[in-house]
Amino acid sequence: MLQSVSTGHLPKPLAQVSLSNVRAHQEGRGPAAEDCSLRKGAQVFKVTVGNPQLVQIQSESKWDESGVSILNLVITSNFNQRGYTTILVTIPEASLICPITCFAIIVQCSCPAGKMIVYETPIFIKKEDWLHYNEKNEAHENAILKNLPKTGLYKQCEMKKSRKECGCTEAMKLSSFIQYSDCREKVYRVTYPVNDFLLKLYLKKSNQDLQQLSAPYFVLISELNNRTNWVATSTKINPSFDKLRKYFVMSTAMHNPDGLSISLFGSELYHFRITVISGVSFCNLVEEFQIYVDDPPMAYPFHYLVSMITAIGLGTFIMFYFTLQHYWSKFNIKTPCWKFKVHPSPGSKLFKFNK
Template sequence: PPGFISSVLVDVLDRFPVESKLDSPCTANTLRVLPPTGTSISYRLQLTSPGVNIFKPTDLEKTVVIPGSSSFFIVQVVNDQNALGDATMPNRLLLNTDIPPGRWFLYDFGTVNKRKWKIVVDICRYTIQQFDDLPRHAIKYLDIGSKLELKFRVTPINVGKTAYISCLSTLCILYKMPSLLDVRTKTYYDDNNSNLIDITVHSRFFEKGKTTIAVIALGSLRCEVVTLVLTLKNSCSYLKSMHYVLSAKTSPSDWLVEDVSAEPNGSAIARLLKQLPVNYRPPSVLGIAVPLTENFYNADPSKPKLRDYFTNSKNSGRYKQCAGKSKRSECGCTENMKLSFSVAFSDCKEKALRMKFPVSRLPLYFTIEDEGRSVNLTSPYFITIIEVNNRTNWKVSGKDMLKMKTYLEHRLKTELYNPDGLSITITGSELFHFRVSTIPGVSFCNLFDEFQIYIDDSPLAFPGNSLITSMTTILMGGIIFVAFILYVFEIEIWNFLKRKLRRNKVASKPPPKRDSVNSGDSAGS
């Protein structure tokens, strides 16, 4: 109240005596309380009857006690009939009313006439316990729709007589900003006469802020703990994050190994992870040979850029960690950067998860980690998925949510998905880099994660397959047509070939030597 610096709650061990009429003759007079005048906060205590029953200078710092009304601490004796006093309970006043003797009393709690009382620290009579894994005076973050359950117990000790004690006398709950959080309490007693209280805190939607909940056990200062203060922040926790669950189990060493062939399990690593070429960029809609993305993977400024054939490819592509460096060792790639799927560290990324073509309905799972606890990402954490290199030839399918899509897609400018039962189909080749984000309004945090899939052993790109199929079809059709012609015209191709071969053999024999025969005949004659 005004005029008092602080207040102390004490247990009265010895009764305070009431001031007698000899020490304070004013108690035999009728008292009237008048409101303050001007800027003063002190009330006027007026004696209605003049005479010997008046205020004395020794009444300074005494307390006027009026049962059922506020008490007054006398701060000034103005004259014999008037004094000024500060009200201890300004909301409960009995003004402009005559209070006869015997209906009001005077106590000497002051120090002017020598202090007649003392305050001592009581022994510890209560212990307070907290039943959860939160540290003492912890800071707890609450996201949208989050719920926090707390439980405390105050146990009496060093109490001679066991009796029922009201909740207000042993335990108090104080919290600020009640509009920020929905706080509900439940108090009860157990068989040991311990006072237990359950506190349930719900986060309200779309309202950020900070508040505190103080659990105060009204015990002695000699107790180890008398107050527990919890700071609750209705905002995003620094430890809350979203993660993609890999479809294959790998270890960090598998991603960081330099030479896979030198490892004992090198073949297993090669089946799961794809070593990206140096200065690699994924294909574009124009084909594998025309990369247009700005992101390099496994960058090395000292080596030529891969597939840097066309003008558009030469004019695109920017280094990040390797910008302004002359070789890869100067890029400053750490192990965390090499393990990260973030596009911000694509220069350092050396490997990607390998899958064979085609990828059909690959399940997608995500988790949310917060303060060491992990839960599956489910609705209402609706998500959006984009390919950071603007690649196509992929499709995500899942549960139907047509109404939500109709309501939000024109605002988000991208397609909306339900994380429950989500799967992806990829019909393209080589590296796909996806970014998954939760929509605004489901969390105070901007939750997102990225993952990469390298599609290996893919068929020839268009129009390679079409050309091979067309040529094969034409060749087979030509063979069938020739066979049909031979059959229709009864052409015996085998006899024709034998005659052709025999004729070739006859033509290849040397002619007879007639000159030598003629010379023999002439000699005989």
């Protein structure tokens, strides 16, 4: 019996099953018999598929030198089809007692347990820092995490006075998914400007090391706070995209996860969602991450207003200075206002300030 057989992408065969050590018990039949049809396995095995729309099967049977008939089955799932089916292998006339001798193979096309995509920050951050990091203990320019205030408007912390009343578990505090955003206390911090911020995406499977996410796991990226002042760029889509795009229509741009980067033109919190396109895996592969952009310049038009006011003030001062110079010269004022004396205190010297 074969259970829970699945792969990461299609059309790679789900499984290749070899059935051996099954000897034909037909009298007068065997490897020395003259019946060529039996040697090819036409009368030894009969394969029946319960759900032929789910999988495709290629079978090949042969005799080995010891007189054992071997059946090879190559099972391939159809594109983006989930479910399970039973494959029945029947051996006619294999028993003198039972009218039918057969055994079943159960093939399940589903997502394997523990398969997911993972985002990692450019700098490794320990679990303790995510939970207990205090940015006040670091210099502002060296802080790697930003403390987030409690919104109290949505989801977990709705109508709660403090985050302690939200019932957040440790897993919720470490999760970047939007349903636990009220429990999130820390977020990765970068300083403005943010250009070509490289995203490190990995494919995680149970009991296996992380693998870098690459084609054909093409992804879609979106910002969950409806912010538009950002741009995502990636390397050129390879030819495998041409084989996939005929199966679905996308409303957003597709990106190759290998070399995917973003540029952020605003400040404060960004919340992104990465989604692997359908059809390349039986799993719904989704990951979310947050970035806080700090130390931005003055927003438009305040920067220009400050520059303009400074220029006007400096110009007014220069004009006023030359006006006074012209006034003193015209009326022949011999003692300008900047010539003054400071009366010394007892026991000190006199200091004179001249032009």
